[in-house]
Amino acid sequence: MRAILKAKWQLFLRTPWTFITMTILILIFAYLIGGLGIDVKHEIPVFTNIKDVEKTETWSRITESEVFEFQLTTETEAKQALEDHRVEAIVFLDHDDFKVYVATETPNANLLYQLLQSAYTDLFLNESIIEAAEEHGQVVDIVSLQEDLAKQKENPLFSIQSEYFYSDKTVKVDMNLQSLFGFTLFFVIYTIAYNVLFILQEKQSGIWNRMILSPLKKWQMYMGNLLYSFAVGYIQVVAVFALFRYVIGIDFYGGFAKTLLILIPYVFCIVALSLCVVSISKNEQHFNVLIPLISVSFGMLGGAYWPLEIVTSDIMLFLSKLIPITYGMEALKLATLYQMPVQDLLPSMAVLVFMGVVLMGIGINVMEKRSG
Amino acid sequence: MLEVLDLTKRFKKNFAVNGVNLFLEQGEIVGLLGPNGAGKSTTISMIATLIEPNSGDIRLYNESIIKHPEKIRAILGVVPQEIALYQDLTAEENLEFFGRIYRLKGRDLKKRMDEVLEIIGLADKRKEKVKKFSGGMKRRLNIGVALLHNPQLVIMDEPTVGIDPQSRTYILDTVKRLNQEKGITVLYTSHYMEEVEYLCQRIYIMDKGHIIASGTKEELKNILSQENTITIKLDQVRKQFVELLKADPVFRQVMVYDSSIQVMVPKEVNVFTRVLSMAEQSGVELAAIEVKTPTLEDVFLHLTGRALRD
Known part of the structure; x- marks a missing residue:
C-alpha cells in the first residue's frame, strides 16, 4: 500500500494542476461572492438639523462603527438614495432623538437602530447625571465627572452578562462564511473525484490488473487509492480554511478547530461518493459527464450556493436531506456562527459517516461486480 | 506445466471462448494465433486468473488454479495488450512501483531494475518519463515490468501492436533470448502470422472462441x-x-x-x-x-x- 501512496504522490507532484485549479477556483469564488477583502461597511446617508454635527459627541460615537459608514447629505438626496435602493437605510439625527428610514427590514437595519439607540442613551445618561449634580448645587467639573463615570463603568455595581440563545427558527447568516464553506465543499468534490478517477484509469490502462496479479490484496489496492484521494481533498480544504482564517482574517467565531474536525467525515463521504460514481461510469468520458451533473445539483440542493435557510420549497428541503453538502454546511455553521460544542455537531457528522459507509459499500461492490 | 481443459467463457449469451483445450510444456514458446475477436485475450485472461471461466479447468502442475489463483500468480508475468504504465512517471519509477508491489525492496529491487532495463535496452532512458517514449520503447518497458519478479511463465498479449518494424524485431529477439537463456515459458498471442512463425515451437489457431487447429509449424502447414x-x-x-x-x-x-x-x-x-x-x-x-x-x-x-x- 505504501508503494501505491508513493507512486500517487510522485504523480501528484508531476501533475498538480487539478488540485491547483480547484484551489484557485475556491479562493476566487469565496473571495468575490462572499465579498471578502472588499470594504464591507454599509453606506448610510445622514441628514440633520444639528449645526456642526460632526463636532458633536453623538457623531463621534456613531462613526466609530465598523459596520456602517455615515455620510452627511441633504434630506432630499438621502431620501432619493433610499427610493432608488442604492442604500439599505438613511438616518435623521436630531438633538435628542433620531429617525431611521428603511426600505425593507433587514438584520442591518436592526443593527443600525441599536447603534444609534446606544449612542443617544449613553449621551443622555451622562447629561442627566450632570444635570442632577447641578440641581443639587454642586459645581461640576465635566471632564473629571466623565472620567469618574468611565471608571465606574469599568467596575459596575451590577454586572449583566447577556447570552444569545437560538430557537429552531433563529437564522444567522454570515455571507463570508456561507460562500467560503459552500464553495469549498462544492469544489473539493472535483478535486477528490478526479483523484478517485485514477482507479478507473488504472483499470482501463491495465495497471489495476497488474496489481491484482501481484501479492497486493484488493483492500490494499482500494485503501491506497482512497487514502490518497482523502489526503489530497482534506489538505485542500484545510489549506483553504487556514488561508481565509489566518491570512484574510475571516472570523470563524472561535470554531476553526471544530471545522477541521467536521471536514474529516465530509471528505470521507465525498471520497465514497466519488468511488460510487466511478463504479457506475462506463469510461472516463461518462465520468466527466456524471460528475458535474452530480456536484452542481448537490451544490444547489445542499446549500453551497445560497443558504438553505432561504429555501421555502418542501421538495427542495426534503431532497437536501439526501445530500452530503447539507450536513457539511449545517455542521460548519453550527460550529462557527452558532458556536455550538462538538457534541452538537455529532449528529451531522454521524450522518456523513453513515452516507460514506453506505456509498463506499455500494461503490466497491458495483466495481467488483463489473470487473467480474 | 500448464493445462487448459474445456474452458468456456460466456458474456451474456455470447460465447467468447468455447471449449478450449491447450497445454504448455516448461521452457517452450507457444503461440496463440487468431484474428481480433477470436477469444485469445479472454483465454489468456482466464489463464492469468483475471476472469473466472463459466466452465472448464486450468491446471498448473496438475493443480487447479481456479480456486487457488495465488499458485499461478506467483510464477506468472503478464504483458497486457495495453500500455499498463504510469505515463507521468519515469521508466525507473514505474519499475520501482511494480517491483515494490511484488515485495522487492532495497538492493534486490535496484539490482533487478538494472537487469530488466538492460534486457529491454532502456538503461540509458531510465530517467525519462514514459509519455516521452516512442511506441516501441513503451512496449519494451511494458514487457520489462512483467519480468521484474523473475516469472517462470510469461503471457504476452499482442505485445507488438502498433510499433515500428525495428522495435518489433527487438521485442521478438528479446522474447527468444529470454526463452533460450532463462528458460522462461512463453504463451504468445498475436494476429501477426510471421511473429508466431518466427517465435513459437507450437501454435494454436483460434477463431470464434474455438481452437480450430494446433501443432508445430510443420504439422499445421501439412494441413495444406x-x-x-x-x-x-x-x-x-x-x-x-x-x-x-x-x-x-x-x-x-x-x-x-x-x-x-x-x-x-x-x-x-x-x-x-x-x-x-x-x-x-x-x-x-x-x-x-x-x-x-x-x-x-x-x-x-x-x-x-x-x-x-x-
Whole structure:
C-alpha cells in the first residue's frame, strides 16, 4: 500500500494542476461572492438639523462603527438614495432623538437602530447625571465627572452578562462564511473525484490488473487509492480554511478547530461518493459527464450556493436531506456562527459517516461486480 | 506445466471462448494465433486468473488454479495488450512501483531494475518519463515490468501492436533470448502470422472462441500438403476474371486484393493453362503467376475462409 501512496504522490507532484485549479477556483469564488477583502461597511446617508454635527459627541460615537459608514447629505438626496435602493437605510439625527428610514427590514437595519439607540442613551445618561449634580448645587467639573463615570463603568455595581440563545427558527447568516464553506465543499468534490478517477484509469490502462496479479490484496489496492484521494481533498480544504482564517482574517467565531474536525467525515463521504460514481461510469468520458451533473445539483440542493435557510420549497428541503453538502454546511455553521460544542455537531457528522459507509459499500461492490 | 481443459467463457449469451483445450510444456514458446475477436485475450485472461471461466479447468502442475489463483500468480508475468504504465512517471519509477508491489525492496529491487532495463535496452532512458517514449520503447518497458519478479511463465498479449518494424524485431529477439537463456515459458498471442512463425515451437489457431487447429509449424502447414497457394498478379483486377475463377471448382478461397488475386489450388492441377485461358476470355493482362509454399496465413485461410486480419 505504501508503494501505491508513493507512486500517487510522485504523480501528484508531476501533475498538480487539478488540485491547483480547484484551489484557485475556491479562493476566487469565496473571495468575490462572499465579498471578502472588499470594504464591507454599509453606506448610510445622514441628514440633520444639528449645526456642526460632526463636532458633536453623538457623531463621534456613531462613526466609530465598523459596520456602517455615515455620510452627511441633504434630506432630499438621502431620501432619493433610499427610493432608488442604492442604500439599505438613511438616518435623521436630531438633538435628542433620531429617525431611521428603511426600505425593507433587514438584520442591518436592526443593527443600525441599536447603534444609534446606544449612542443617544449613553449621551443622555451622562447629561442627566450632570444635570442632577447641578440641581443639587454642586459645581461640576465635566471632564473629571466623565472620567469618574468611565471608571465606574469599568467596575459596575451590577454586572449583566447577556447570552444569545437560538430557537429552531433563529437564522444567522454570515455571507463570508456561507460562500467560503459552500464553495469549498462544492469544489473539493472535483478535486477528490478526479483523484478517485485514477482507479478507473488504472483499470482501463491495465495497471489495476497488474496489481491484482501481484501479492497486493484488493483492500490494499482500494485503501491506497482512497487514502490518497482523502489526503489530497482534506489538505485542500484545510489549506483553504487556514488561508481565509489566518491570512484574510475571516472570523470563524472561535470554531476553526471544530471545522477541521467536521471536514474529516465530509471528505470521507465525498471520497465514497466519488468511488460510487466511478463504479457506475462506463469510461472516463461518462465520468466527466456524471460528475458535474452530480456536484452542481448537490451544490444547489445542499446549500453551497445560497443558504438553505432561504429555501421555502418542501421538495427542495426534503431532497437536501439526501445530500452530503447539507450536513457539511449545517455542521460548519453550527460550529462557527452558532458556536455550538462538538457534541452538537455529532449528529451531522454521524450522518456523513453513515452516507460514506453506505456509498463506499455500494461503490466497491458495483466495481467488483463489473470487473467480474 | 500448464493445462487448459474445456474452458468456456460466456458474456451474456455470447460465447467468447468455447471449449478450449491447450497445454504448455516448461521452457517452450507457444503461440496463440487468431484474428481480433477470436477469444485469445479472454483465454489468456482466464489463464492469468483475471476472469473466472463459466466452465472448464486450468491446471498448473496438475493443480487447479481456479480456486487457488495465488499458485499461478506467483510464477506468472503478464504483458497486457495495453500500455499498463504510469505515463507521468519515469521508466525507473514505474519499475520501482511494480517491483515494490511484488515485495522487492532495497538492493534486490535496484539490482533487478538494472537487469530488466538492460534486457529491454532502456538503461540509458531510465530517467525519462514514459509519455516521452516512442511506441516501441513503451512496449519494451511494458514487457520489462512483467519480468521484474523473475516469472517462470510469461503471457504476452499482442505485445507488438502498433510499433515500428525495428522495435518489433527487438521485442521478438528479446522474447527468444529470454526463452533460450532463462528458460522462461512463453504463451504468445498475436494476429501477426510471421511473429508466431518466427517465435513459437507450437501454435494454436483460434477463431470464434474455438481452437480450430494446433501443432508445430510443420504439422499445421501439412494441413495444406494437398494444395498450393497461387498469387495471380494483374495490371487491373476485372470482375469478369474473378467470377470465372470463382465459378471453377478447382480454385478455392479466392481472395481479391488491389492488383492481385490469391487462390488455393490442388497440387496436381495445371494452374497455368487454366488461368491463361480465363485471362484471355476476360481480356485481362497477366503480370505474373506465383506458386507459394503454404504459410500459416494460408492455413488460417484454408480453415476459416477468411484472412487473419479481416
